Amino acid sequence: MAAEIDYDSPTPPYRQIAAEIIRDIEAGVLRVDRPIPSESALIQRWGVARDTARRAVRYLREEGYAYTVPQRGTYVRDRSDQTQEVE
Amino acid sequence: MAAEIDYDSPTPPYRQIAAEIIRDIEAGVLRVDRPIPSESALIQRWGVARDTARRAVRYLREEGYAYTVPQRGTYVRDRSDQTQEVE
DNA sequence: TAAGATTTGTGCGTATGTATT
DNA sequence: TAATACATACGCACAAATCTT
Numbered sequence: 362m363a364a365e366i367d368y369d370s371p372t373p374p375y376r377q378i379a380a381e382i383i384r385d386i387e388a389g390v391l392r393v394d395r396p397i398p399s400e401s402a403l404i405q406r407w408g409v410a411r412d413t414a415r416r417a418v419r420y421l422r423e424e425g426y427a428y429t430v431p432q433r434g435t436y437v438r439d440r441s442d443q444t445q446e447v448e
Numbered sequence: 449m450a451a452e453i454d455y456d457s458p459t460p461p462y463r464q465i466a467a468e469i470i471r472d473i474e475a476g477v478l479r480v481d482r483p484i485p486s487e488s489a490l491i492q493r494w495g496v497a498r499d500t501a502r503r504a505v506r507y508l509r510e511e512g513y514a515y516t517v518p519q520r521g522t523y524v525r526d527r528s529d530q531t532q533e534v535e
Numbered sequence: 536t537a538a539g540a541t542t543t544g545t546g547c548g549t550a551t552g553t554a555t556t
Numbered sequence: 557t558a559a560t561a562c563a564t565a566c567g568c569a570c571a572a573a574t575c576t577t
Binding site for chain 4: 460461462496
Binding site: 373416 | 560
């Protein structure tokens with residue numbers, strides 16, 4: 362917890378951030394239909410630029426871990442059914 | 449007075465706006481504990497986006513020139529004592 | 536009591552420019 | 557060239573608190 366970005370890692374910062382959020386989702390810390398940390402929160406939590414925080418969130422969407430409601434926020438997506446995406 | 453934003457300058461717009469406000473503070477045009485121009489006022493005065501106006505105000509806070517009261521406004525801070533920040 | 540305006544807080548969408556790898 | 561990261565700027569929408577009418 363409260364890990365820092367490892368800029369020496371081959372894993373880019375946005376993936377490290379996404380990884381922690383995924384761990385929180387799978388650990389039940391972040392619940393379905395509840396918001397994940399906002400961009401601003403991620404920026405402060407990790408000390409990264411907005412672009413990086415946004416990449417992390419975008420990655421979570423692409424991986425099916427979250428969904429975004431425009432102008433509202435990004436929430437944990439229910440993956441109880443299709444854990445595997447067919448696309 | 450009534451200068452325009454110089455988009456060719458290496459100084460970003462938010463810093464140009466902040467600079468004018470600082471001049472007004474140091475010239476006594478803006479007094480201690482009196483409000484500085486609101487975000488809306490800055491948007492109209494300079495023709496910039498809210499994000500830019502907010503950056504200018506945030507910069508003034510960070511530099512110790514102002515303090516913000518949520519939902520009230522941002523006011524000129526008394527710097528008579530610690531003109532120099534120790535941090 | 537209620538409505539409206541004002542001001543800041545928050546969140547996201549988008550774009551450009553620079554730098555590094 | 558492409559991906560990544562950071563800084564900046566513009567746009568839109570809604571919430572919350574405050575102040576006025």
